[in-house]
Amino acid sequence: NAGVTQTPKFQVLKTGQSMTLQCAQDMNHNSMYWYRQDPGMGLRLIYYSASEGTTDKGEVPNGYNVSRLNKREFSLRLESAAPSQTSVYFCASSAGLVAKNIQYFGAGTRLSVL
Amino acid sequence: KNEVEQSPQNLTAQEGEFITINCSYSVGISALHWLQQHPGGGIVSLFMLSSGKKKHGRLIATINIQEKHSSLHITASHPRDSAVYICANGGSQGNLIFGKGTKLSVKP
Numbered sequence: 688n689a690g691v692t693q694t695p696k697f698q699v700l701k702t703g704q705s706m707t708l709q710c711a712q713d714m715n716h717n718s719m720y721w722y723r724q725d726p727g728m729g730l731r732l733i734y735y736s737a738s739e740g741t742t743d744k745g746e747v748p749n750g751y752n753v754s755r756l757n758k759r760e761f762s763l764r765l766e767s768a769a770p771s772q773t774s775v776y777f778c779a780s781s782a783g784l785v786a787k788n789i790q791y792f793g794a795g796t797r798l799s800v801l
Numbered sequence: 802k803n804e805v806e807q808s809p810q811n812l813t814a815q816e817g818e819f820i821t822i823n824c825s826y827s828v829g830i831s832a833l834h835w836l837q838q839h840p841g842g843g844i845v846s847l848f849m850l851s852s853g854k855k856k857h858g859r860l861i862a863t864i865n866i867q868e869k870h871s872s873l874h875i876t877a878s879h880p881r882d883s884a885v886y887i888c889a890n891g892g893s894q895g896n897l898i899f900g901k902g903t904k905l906s907v908k909p
Contacts, residue, residue, distance in 0.1 A: 720896070729805070729887070729899035745896060777844065786831045786891025792844040 689713055693778050693793035700768045700800045708763040708796050710778030718781045719761035720745075720790070721753060723774040730777065736761055737784060768800045803828040805890050807900035814907050820875040822903045824888035831891045833871045835862050838885040838902065847873075847886075878907045 694709045712719065721733040732745030736755040750772060752764045761780075765772055776796045781788040804827045814820050826833065835848040848855050848862040850871070855862050859878075864871040875882055885904050889897040 727901065729901045730889075730897075731899075732896050735896055775842065779844075785897050787849075789846045789849055790834070790836075790897065791846070795842050795844075797842075 691778055691780055691791050691793040693776075693796050695796060696794065697797050698799070700765075700798065702769060702800060704768050705764065705766050706768065707765075708776055708778070708798075709760070710762065710793060711760045712780040712791070713759065714780060714782075714791065715758070716780040716782050716791075717758070718784055718788070719755065720779045720781075720785065721751075721761070721763045722777045722779065723747065724777060724795075725774050733763065733776075768798075770800045772798065773800045774798060803890060803898045805888060805898050805900040807886075807888055807903050809903060810901070812903060812905045814878050814905070816879060816907055816909050818878050818907075820878050820882075820905065820907075822873045822886050822888075822905070824871045824873070824900060826869050826871075826888075826890040826898075828890065829866075829869070833864055834889040834897060835871070835873050836887045836889065838887060840884065844887075875905075880907045880909050883907050 691712045717738045720735045722730040724730050731747050734753040736742045739758045742753050754762050778793040779790045781790045806825045808823045832849045832851045838844045859876045861874040883906050885902040887902045889899045
């Protein structure tokens with residue numbers, strides 16, 4: 688039982704390059720989330736998907752797009768990477784909206800944009 | 802505005818000590834979450850509670866709804882408890898608003 692799987696674990700990009708972070712969960716969860724974590728700050732929500740077929744902006748959506756490909760997979764795309772997007776990215780999932788449900792996290796992706 | 806404040810930011814303890822980490826929030830909740838982030842970066846959920854107290858092994862979480870305050874206690878602390886402990890409160894979109902975390906270091 689893998690839980691929440693994120694790929695890649697590490698990535699270095701040059702400014703202006705694009706990339707997609709992949710996330711998949713095998714717990715049949717309805718809701719999925721993308722967060723970023725920066726030094727000295729709490730986890731901040733980028734986008735979330737309350738259920739298959741829906742996506743919504745979180746606190747810091749600018750510069751990102753997401754796709755809920757199916758119930759298992761939720762990807763995060765950086766169209767034109769900027770140094771300000773250097774961060775650790777976490778994908779998470781929960782059975783329902785996370786205010787009332789335990790959240791399960793992937794191992795994280797450490798992204799550096801030069 | 803839904804804000805979550807944790808104290809202390811950093812905490813160093815000797816093995817065996819009783820530890821308390823505090824969390825205050827500004828907006829009424831459906832549930833308050835405590836999470837642990839390991840030194841390697843992985844995040845796991847420890848507790849979700851909306852009233853009273855929950856216990857798991859040496860960890861105890863309490864919440865006072867009237868005072869909008871929660872505490873995480875660790876009894877008989879051990880070096881393997883060294884981690885960042887994060888509390889989080891439900892936001893208006895059904896998401897979580899996270900505190901900045903408390904970094905705990907337990908010395909042998």
